[in-house]
Amino acid sequence: MPKTFPTPKLVIFDCDGVLVDSEPVSNQAMADNLAHHGLDLTLEQAMAHFTGGTMAGVMAKARSLGADLPENWIAEIHAETYARLKEGIPLTQGIPDLLARLDAHGIPACVASNGSEEKMRITLGQNGLWERFHPQAMFSAQSLGVAKPEPGLFLAAASHFGVQARDCLVIEDSGSGVTAAVRAGMRCLGYAPQGGGGRLTALGAEVFNDMAEVPALLSI
Incomplete structure (x- = not known):
């Protein structure tokens, strides 16, 4: 029987490769x-x-x-x-529906990225998400001075929202991001749309291939 988890109180998204296909x-x-x-x-x-x-x-x-x-x-x-x-970057397929589902269940979401705020302004700004996340729900390693695979970026996001690490869920696509989540004591979903998520699994992520799978994984 598959393991079940409580619905998270905060969902933390990586930016590049998770929110946007950059x-x-x-x-x-x-x-x-x-x-x-x-x-x-x-x-x-x-x-x-x-x-x-x-x-x-x-x-x-x-x-x-x-x-x-x-x-x-x-x-x-x-x-x-x-x-x-700036020539054009699409949202990852399924992200608008996933964000709408989180909103419908009153679950806050934020972004934590090793990229700069300037880069996120370009990619998220094209797709209407800069306004959603900036500035209260956007955490940049360049701004905070702590980067994945260290856990500080995710812990800063949890602290900002007043949520315990064990009640957070991270969605990542890189080994450094998965490692940061595990070090922070947070459940991590590893996005591997092309398959081949073995490395993310080995690092401690629960691998999935399509954003449409996430609501069931979050029990929403």
Whole structure:
């Protein structure tokens, strides 16, 4: 018999790859940029190496793989990535219905991302969610100075809403995000729309493939 959980008192969404389908565009921009700095990666390789990381971590990883990056590289890649994102990023399929279901049950939702508020303004602003979450329900690692896989970002969100960690549910698509949720003592759903969620499962997530599955997992 499957394990049942109480309905959460707060749902914490990652942004890129969970609320918005931005990871392919961001990582293609990354691959294109790194090719100019001596490191050739496919889109799939870029996503495997960099999804869920901080930009400082991405920079260190890219250098370890052989990229010759200038000191101002983070500003450079931000500018190139944001320009691509401004061309148009869709919401993840099923997110509007899921948010409506949470609203109908009076369950608050927020965003906790390793990305910057500027990036979230671009991606969420195109889809009407910037106004929903900003500023009371948006937690950026760049603003708070603590990033996944450390748990502080999620714990800050729980504290803001006055909810115990055990009563929160996190929806993530990256290993660093799942690790942060587990370290925070929060139940975590791992979104793997293309399948292959074995790594997220191994890190402690309950893997699902479609946002339409989430209400049943939340008992709503």
